[in-house]
Amino acid sequence: MLQFILRRIAISALIMFLGSVLMYVLTINSGDPLADLRESRAENRQQLMDARTENMGLNDPWWERYLGWFSGVSRCFVLQCDLGMTRDGASVNNLLLSAAGASLRLVTIATFLAIFIGVTLGVLSAIRQYSGFDYAVTFAAFLFFSLPIFWAAVLLKEVGAIRFNNWMADPDVSTAAMGVVAFLFALAVASVLGGDLRRQLVTGAVTFVVVFGLVFAFDQVNWWVQPALGLPLILVGALAALAFMLVMTVGLANRKILYAGLVTIGLGLVGYFVTGPILEDPSGWLTILLLALVTVAVALAVGWVMGGYERRTAMIVSVGTALAMGFLIFMDHLLRGWAGFLEMSGDRQISTIGENRFIPERFDGTFWEGIYNWGVQLVLPTIVLTLISIASYSRYTRGSMLETINQDYIRTARSKGLSDRVVFTKHALRNALIPITTIVAFDFASLLGGAVVTESVFGWRGLGAMFRQGLQFVDPNPVMAYYLVAGGAAVLMNMFADIAYASLDPRIRR
Structure with a gap:
């Protein structure tokens, strides 16, 4: 296994190096970096051209320029990265830090949503093969897969931003x-x-x-203006989560685990009142994280004490129920902050450009209102990128699940009298998800590529904007910075997928 991992690391490093050479050569030969100055009528035009030529090293051969860039990048191994300067003298390091944060936030959320929704739909489609639900999911998958990104993004801007804002004026x-x-x-x-x-x-x-x-x-x-879940809906949601966890593990008949889940909900009800003053306006995400850790610790203790001989299962059910109830409490406080955000944003809650509704440095709202400022602009581009990936995940999962449930060991499990829940969750699903590890890696790279178009439509100042401007101005350093993030993420994800696949299936190592 160690030899396999070392070989994959060496191949990945070689791919990154060769790709960087190709990307650099193509970028510097894609146009004239002095085109705007040649058309200028300024009296000091020649001085400006000479300064830019000196700054970008245009008189040097391409390999010297590349080696200069590569030497700066190689310092990343000692945590002293130097990605160079743009043609205007701005630091590419600073540009990359601000741009990567916006793009990776968008792509990461879209990836997790696509995996969860796509895999769920794929499993359900396989279980309900040739049903109306299966046909509907299949039709929707092919529809979303064929949607042009730019068209879907513009359509969502019209419906999800402009018309939504108009509707919120009088919902x-x-x-x-x-x-x-x-x-x-x-x-x-x-x-x-x-x-x-x-x-x-x-x-x-x-x-x-x-x-x-x-x-x-x-x-x-008028819930749309002043939304909230309230304690009744939180309790109903927690009971639904407990029922789901029981169905997915031991069924509804196991009294000990059922009582452990009910005790967890009871303690969550106490926590709802105890943490109320703290969650009115928490100091930051650290407070939310600490409360989540306390929730998990209490749930583990309940499962351990009440689980008896099935402590492990009881702990899993208790933790799942506790986290679901904690999430509902979190959403209750978040929804209550919507009214304050409406007052601050006026008649335009969702703007059509930018990654934040208000400039974060000047935003003085509460913690919950700050989440809306950070996340409300994230909804539409995330939907666009998620829809692209749901189709592939659902189809691959459906095909893999159907292939798995037709295997001999699944028929043997059925012949032993095991329930469909046990057959599908404990036997078929685990093996059906093995090929998805490889698909995730390719999908992450494709999402970064799709983010270039999506960011252009929604006006995000992310990696896509930096890449597009670098190509437009024939400036290689911003383009190469994009390559380091996008190409590096794609290569690393594929390498991790290969290693994970090899650990799951030893035949791959050969």
Whole structure:
């Protein structure tokens, strides 16, 4: 295994080196870096051209310029990176730090969302093969996969920013809109739960009534302007999370683990009142992290004490339930901050350009309002990038899951009388997800490429903008900085995927 890892590291380093040479040569030969000065009528035009020529080393051969850049990059091994200067004399190091933060925030969130949603849809499609839900997911996957990024981004700007802002000026949901939303939820829930026609009709009808009633109640109390979950919804969500954890592990009949989960919810109810004053305006994310760690520790203790011979499972169920309830409490406080953010932003809650609604250095709102300032501009570009990846994840997962559940050992598990829950979660799913480790690496690289277009549409000052301006001005240093992040992330992710795959399947090492 060590020899395999060392070989993959050497190959990755060689790929990065050869790719950097190719990228540098293509960039410096993509145009004239003095084109704007040649067309200028300034009296000191020649002096400006000479200064830029000297600053960029245009009279030096390409290999000397590349070696100069490479020598600066090689200092990263001693934590003294020098990525050079732009044609205007700005430090590329500073540009990269600010740009990488915006882009990696966007791509990382989109990647995790795409993995979670895509894998879930793929598993459900395989379980409900050739059902209406399977056909709907297949149609949506091919639709999203074929969407041009720039078109989807512009469409979301129109609907998710401009029209949403206009609707928030006087939010009102018509009865027809309530019916459409409730029908879509009913159709989705009935398709996922499955069963015979009578069961699906009952499930759909109950879901329709519940969703329609919730939307109607929210509209009557003007929930869209002053939203909150409230303690009743938090308790319902926590009980739903407990039921989900039980179904995925031991089922609803195990009393000890059920009681451990209920005790966890009871302690979470106490924590809701105890932490209320702290969460009104916490000092920062460190406070949230500490509360999350305390939540996990208490849940582990409950599972250990009440689990008996199944302590491990009880601890897993308790932690999952506690984290779900903690997340709902977090969302309750976050939703309560929406009203204050509305007052600050006026009639334009979501702007069509930029990665923050207000300049962070000048923002003086509360902690929760600051999250909206940081995240509200993140929603639309994240949706664009997530939709691109959901299609591939869902299709790959469905195919891998179908191949796995048709294996002999799955038929053997069924013949032993194991339930579908145990067969799908403990036997089929684990093996079906092995190929996804490789797909994640390729998808991360493609998302960085798609982020260039997405950032251009939404006006983000990220890696895409830095890359685009570098190409436009024939300035190699910003382009190479983008290559270091995007190419390095792609190569490293592929290397980690190969190593993870080899650890899961020893045949790959050969």
